[in-house]
Amino acid sequence: MNREIEQVLALIAGEPPVQAGDGGGRREVGPGTASDVELLDAYSRAVISVVEAVGPAVVSIAVNKTLRDGWRWMPEMTGAGSGVIIAPDGYILTNSHVVHAARRIEVTLTDGRSFPATLVGEDPATDLAVIRVAASGLPYATLGDSDALRVGQLVIAIGNPLGFQSTVSTGVISALGRALRSQTGRLIENIIQTDVPLNPGNSGGPLVDSRGRVIGINTAIIIMAQGISFAIPINTAKWVLPQLLQHGRVRRGYLGIAGQGRPLDRRLARFHSLANEYAVEVVSVEPGAPAGQAGLRPGDLIVAINERMVTSVDDLHRFLAEWPIGQPATLTVVRGREKLALPVVPTEAR
Secondary structure (H helix, E strand, O other), X not given: OOXXXXXXXXXXXXXXXXXXXXXXXXXEOOOOOOHHHHHOOHHHHXXXXXXHHHHHHEEEEEXXXXXXXXXXXXXXXXXXXXXXXXXXXXXXXXXXXXXXXXEEEEEEOOXXXXXXXXXXXXXXXXXXXXXXXXXXXXXXXXXXXXXXXXXXXXXXXXXXXXXXXXXXXXXXXEEEEEEEEOOOOOEEEEEEEEOOOOOOOOOOOEEEOOOOEXXXXXXXXXXXXXXXXXXXXXXXXXXXXXXXXXXXXXXOEEOOEEEEEEEOOHHHHHHOOOOOOEEEEEEEEXXXXXXXXXXXXXXXXXXXXXXXXXXXXXXXXXXXXXXXXXXXXXXXXXXXXXXXXXXXXXXXXO
């Protein structure tokens, strides 16, 4: 692992990095206190302080994409989004859907400077990506703790909606623990719901608390709905970031099955002393995949993995995202009236 990635990982963990030649100092964006804002009310002071502190770390992202529709290449498309600098040497956190399949990425800072950017890595399953510009000494934002958030808490979004650079929106956290489907079909959990007004172009920008810490990455709005917007929690990003920096992707386990949730017969559940009301029915098994090698068959009902209850495909996804690749696990399966324990070794998903 090179020194630059080690320093970015230190920032993610909340440790102060040491920059070469700077005597151990850091140029971190932190809330400031200006004498002229003392005359304003507490709400305004909080917002102004955060914007002055974090605003310089928020960037505008412009992309050119060439997409394929079946066998045809579509005309080149342009898109735009936002991002937040998370390290002084040019690492930027944004949404995967902002930069996915981009042929060219250009980043513009609030001071007007523009840089071409390269994709470091992306994870469509959580809609997160890291890009990098060839610059150093950049202002960067501090990552907070999304597990400490409370409903009703003040939050501020900074981004570039509809091309209007450095736009600020405020609101409160409306709900926690929401779930959204990513473009890959996986469930993104613990989503933050806010009433912050967002528009196209806000995607990838930071959601910030009143102390100037990034607690989420704005990702989605519901068309035709007012006051409903969503952000990926920053603790999810903290889990994803080290893998994107080191591997360019998130490594997840893979079984090689297609499945669907279905109710579990109550008599069958009582017979086997199962607490499940639902199970995952195996629809198909890929030849040579780990599930096939373990002896799993179409029609089998998966009720647990490593003694963790399975009631939906999402339960399997959660387990495989956490379980070490290549380590044996045990599937508990109901086949007919028989309950089986099948050893399986997940491989890396491609």
